[in-house]
Amino acid sequence: MSEAVLPAPPQDGGKRKSALAQCLAQPSAVIGGAIVIFFVLVAIFAPLLAPYDPSASDWLAIRQAPSALHWFGTDDLGRDILSRVIYGARASLMAGVISVAIAMALGIPLGLIAGYFGGVLDMVISRCTDALLACPFLVLAIALAAFLGASLQNAMIAIGVSAMPIFIRLTRGQVLVVKGEDYVTAVRALGVRDRSIIVSHILPNVLAPIVVQGTITMAVAVLAEASLAFLGLGQRPPAPSWGSMLDVARQFLTEAPWMAVWPGMAIVAIVLGFNLLGDGLNDALNPHREGE
Amino acid sequence: MLKFILRRLLVAIPTLLLVSVMVFSLLKLLPGDPVLALAGEERDPQVIEYLRSKYSLDEPLPVQYFNWLGGILQGDFGLSIRTRLPIGEMILEKLPVTLQLSFQAMIIALIIGIPAGVLAAIKRGTPLDYLVSMIGLGGLSIPSFWLGIMLILLFAVSLGWLPSGGYVGFFDSPIDNLRYTLLPSLVLGTAAAAIVMRHTRSSMIATLKQDYVRTARAKGLREYLVVTRHALRNGLIPVVTTSTLHLGELLSGAVLTEQVFGIPGFGKMIVDGVFSRDYAVVQAVVLCAAVMFLLMSLIADIAYVILSPRLRA
Numbered sequence: 094m095s096e097a098v099l100p101a102p103p104q105d106g107g108k109r110k111s112a113l114a115q116c117l118a119q120p121s122a123v124i125g126g127a128i129v130i131f132f133v134l135v136a137i138f139a140p141l142l143a144p145y146d147p148s149a150s151d152w153l154a155i156r157q158a159p160s161a162l163h164w165f166g167t168d169d170l171g172r173d174i175l176s177r178v179i180y181g182a183r184a185s186l187m188a189g190v191i192s193v194a195i196a197m198a199l200g201i202p203l204g205l206i207a208g209y210f211g212g213v214l215d216m217v218i219s220r221c222t223d224a225l226l227a228c229p230f231l232v233l234a235i236a237l238a239a240f241l242g243a244s245l246q247n248a249m250i251a252i253g254v255s256a257m258p259i260f261i262r263l264t265r266g267q268v269l270v271v272k273g274e275d276y277v278t279a280v281r282a283l284g285v286r287d288r289s290i291i292v293s294h295i296l297p298n299v300l301a302p303i304v305v306q307g308t309i310t311m312a313v314a315v316l317a318e319a320s321l322a323f324l325g326l327g328q329r330p331p332a333p334s335w336g337s338m339l340d341v342a343r344q345f346l347t348e349a350p351w352m353a354v355w356p357g358m359a360i361v362a363i364v365l366g367f368n369l370l371g372d373g374l375n376d377a378l379n380p381h382r383e384g385e
Numbered sequence: 386m387l388k389f390i391l392r393r394l395l396v397a398i399p400t401l402l403l404v405s406v407m408v409f410s411l412l413k414l415l416p417g418d419p420v421l422a423l424a425g426e427e428r429d430p431q432v433i434e435y436l437r438s439k440y441s442l443d444e445p446l447p448v449q450y451f452n453w454l455g456g457i458l459q460g461d462f463g464l465s466i467r468t469r470l471p472i473g474e475m476i477l478e479k480l481p482v483t484l485q486l487s488f489q490a491m492i493i494a495l496i497i498g499i500p501a502g503v504l505a506a507i508k509r510g511t512p513l514d515y516l517v518s519m520i521g522l523g524g525l526s527i528p529s530f531w532l533g534i535m536l537i538l539l540f541a542v543s544l545g546w547l548p549s550g551g552y553v554g555f556f557d558s559p560i561d562n563l564r565y566t567l568l569p570s571l572v573l574g575t576a577a578a579a580i581v582m583r584h585t586r587s588s589m590i591a592t593l594k595q596d597y598v599r600t601a602r603a604k605g606l607r608e609y610l611v612v613t614r615h616a617l618r619n620g621l622i623p624v625v626t627t628s629t630l631h632l633g634e635l636l637s638g639a640v641l642t643e644q645v646f647g648i649p650g651f652g653k654m655i656v657d658g659v660f661s662r663d664y665a666v667v668q669a670v671v672l673c674a675a676v677m678f679l680l681m682s683l684i685a686d687i688a689y690v691i692l693s694p695r696l697r698a
Contacts, residue, residue, distance in 0.1 A: 224403035227675040231637035232655060236671050239659035240411060316528055320641055323530050324656060343534055343645070346549075350538050357531035364526040372522065 112301070115377040122373020128366025136182040145173035147180040148331045156349040166351040169341060177333040178355050184334040185363060188249050188318030188327075189311040195253025196260050196314075197307060203257075204264025205291050205299075209272055218261065225258040234317050238326040245318075245334070248327040252317045256310050263306050267299035274298075305374045312367035319360050335360050386690065393686055397679050404675040405457070409450050411671075412664050462669040467661040472669045475654065480673070482552065483643070483651035486569055487635040491628060493574030494581045499624065501578075502585025506620075507612060509590060517582065524579030529638045533572045533645035540568060550647035569646045573638045577631055584627050585620070592620035622692045629685040636674050 116122045135142060144164075151171035159166040165174035207218040225233070237251035271277065272295060280290055321327035322336025330337055335356040342352035420437050437443045441452050456463065462472035505517040541549035547568055553561040592598065593616050601611045639652035647653075651670065658666030 220399055220403055223400045224407055224675075227400055227404050227678050228407075228671055229634055229637040229674050229678060231640055232671055232674045235640065235655060235659060236411065236667050239667060240414070240664075312526065316526075319528055320530065323528075323641065324644065324659075326659070339528075339531060339534065346534065346538055347542055350542070353531070353534045353538065357528065357535065360528050360531060361523070361526050364528075365523060368522050368526050 112378060116374060119373035119377045121369045122377060125366045125369025125371070125373055128362060129370055132182050132186060132363050132366065135179055136186050139179050139183060143173075143176035143179045145176040147172065147176040147333045149173075156345065156352070158349075159351055165355045166349065168338070168352050169345055169349070174338075174352065174355055177338060178335070178359050180333040181335045181338065181356060181359065182363070184245055184322075184328045184332070185315050185318060185360070188245065188252065189315040189363075189367070191249045192252035192256060192314040192318070193307050193310050195250060196256035196310060197303070199254070200257040200260025201264050201296075201303065204261040205268055205296065207261065208265040208268025209287065209291055209295065215265070219265070222258040222261045222265075225255075226262070228255075230255050230313070231317060231320060234321065235324065235326065238321050243326045243329060245322075245328040245332075248318055248321045251321070251326075252314050255317075256314060259306065259310065260303065263302060264299060267302055268295055271295050271298050301378050305371060305378060308367055308374055309371035312364045312371065315360070315364055315367065386687075389690060390683075390687060393683050397683060401676065401679060405454055405672060406450070408668050408672045408675075409453055412668050413446065457669075457672070463665045465658075465663050465666050467657070467663045467666070472666055475666070476651070476669060476673060479649060479651045479654050482648060483636065483639045485555065486566060486573060486639055486642070486648070486650065487632055489566060489570035490573035490577055490635055490638075491632055493570055494577035494631075495628065497574070497578040498581025499585050499621070502582040502624075503589055503612065503617065503620075505582070505586045506589035506593060507608075518586070521579040521582045521586075524575050524582075527575065528641075529572050529576060530641040530645050532575060533569070533642055536568050536572060537645070550645075552646075552648045552650075565646075566648075569642045569648060572642050572645075573635055576638060577628075577635060580631055581624060581628055584624050588623045589616060589620040592616045595619075622689065625692060626685040626689040629688055630681055632681050634678070636677065 149172065151167065154163065154167045154171040156169055157163055157167040157171075163173050163175065165178060168174055168177070203218050203222075207215040228236075234248075234251045234255040237254055238248050241247035241251060277290065277294060280294055285294075318327055319334075319336035319339070322334040323340045325337070325340065327336055328334035330341070338356040339353060342349070342356070345352055420433055420442055434443075441449060444452070453463075460473045462476065464470070465472050465475060468475065501517050501521070505514045505521075508514045537549045540547045548565055551565055553565050555562040593612075595616075598611060598616050601615045602608075606614075636652065639650060640655060641652070642648070643650045643653040644656055651673075655667055655670040658664070658670065
């Protein structure tokens with residue numbers, strides 16, 4: 094998983110507005126953002142957009158090729174693939190957002206503590222982070238998901254915990270840069286408590302690279318959820334999930350190849366959206382990286 | 386150099402120990418009794434007690450951990466509940482398969498990624514650069530299992546050129562081995578090629594801005610020679626190190642690729658272990674994956690020092 098490395102931005106409203114303008118000036122951020130918004134809207138309005146009930150089987154329409162009635166065809170149980178792809182956006186987006194929220198909720202405080210207080214606490218947190226980072230991301234997520242049990246909720250926890258160390262390391266690094274700034278020394282000299290310094294003065298100034306990393310990690314989380322569902326460790330059937338749809342499709346490659354095409358294209362599109370958005374945000378918020 | 390290697394090895398030891406504690410705790414946190422899983426249908430309390438004592442599961446947790454670690458240091462990972470075979474032997478049998486796939490994937494990644502990255506860097510800001518960069522981002526966004534399915538659909542189902550799955554050992558038939566491993570290597574190599582391309586591009590952009598490149602151009606050297614003789618040599622140093630590091634990460638991709646193509650490798654071993662609730666196997670695989678990753682980090686660091694004349698001095 095790549096890591097966003099950005100200088101901490103100064104905390105003033107005017108600059109933040111210009112950062113937003115810079116984001117909008119990045120074509121990749123705009124295209125990526127548009128793709129992500131499209132899928133968010135699809136997920137929200139799934140009941141209005143889906144032509145059929147995604148779980149309703151039609152025994153007279155088993156494995157039908159794409160037609161005017163079923164645009165993406167039907168699956169092995171006669172369910173409409175377009176409706177399942179539309180509803181599947183919910184599981185993917187939820188997995189992306191919640192996993193990253195878990196990773197951030199655990200990783201940012203630990204990174205703040207390690208970076209700000211240093212010493213033994215930093216050493217313990219950093220060594221544990223190294224140990225977690227040494228385990229390949231998906232292997233760790235599979236092991237955790239297996240131990241927790243197969244469900245979308247447990248998959249999200251497993252992905253969140255596996256993605257946590259990257260946020261610890263990133264936050265710690267950013268805190269080490271910011272805590273040496275004059276304004277932090279000044280508030281410390283004023284006798285402000287450590288907790289207030291961390292929450293009110295350090296956290297807002299290390300958030301930009303964390304947001305970029307969060308966007309990139311969402312792409313990884315969506316891919317990981319699809320991978321876990323494909324292995325049977327994520328969303329359980331009959332609830333629609335793109336990964337589990339591909340797992341079923343694999344068994345009918347010769348008879349119904351269309352079953353494998355659409356869910357995969359949906360995964361590629363949403364992951365590409367998050368990757369483009371993350372790249373664009375990184376370019377916009379990090380002038381040193383632009384064009385590289 | 387030896388001092389540097391020794392220092393890096395010493396730094397890796399506490400990390401490895403922590404990984405081992407984590408992996409050990411993972412199994413202990415599990416609901417359920419591993420002895421009951423070992424006993425199978427047998428529910429005789431005497432047999433259960435015998436098994437508990439045989440596998441030292443009646444000892445306190447720290448003792449169990451040191452027994453487990455001691456065993457691993459001697460190559461004893463315990464027995465697989467599913468196959469009843471020593472896990473160490475299973476790893477030795479399956480690891481070469483995954484390593485072969487990973488090496489083939491890395492070769493494909495380097496063949497595609499380096500020229501594409503160099504081209505994008507030279508033509509920076511042109512439509513060609515955008516096209517190559519978009520293809521690279523696309524390569525990162527394609528799930529390996531879907532790409533595998535699509536390649537099976539094209540090359541095995543539609544064209545019939547290659548087998549859709551399975552595996553033949555290299556020493557049994559080198560030609561068949563290549564036929565069976567070509568598609569999985571291509572799948573694994575796609576994401577790796579995208580990563581190599583992105584690293585090559587940004588490294589070459591930075592290198593092409595260096596003074597010595599400007600001097601070479603000022604001397605009137607042809608652009609082809611400036612790139613190949615001067616920029617590429619230095620620009621590829623970080624690419625070689627990140628590629629080495631990425632070899633360790635290819636294992637993640639191998640889990641899904643081996644599953645799609647039915648290859649009996651290290652990645653499939655973890656999935657089989659998960660579904661047969663063979664947690665000792667899962668433990669061993671996670672631990673070995675972490676060791677390999679740390680080993681690759683070490684090799685990457687050493688390669689960086691060897692290749693970079695400034696650091697070597």
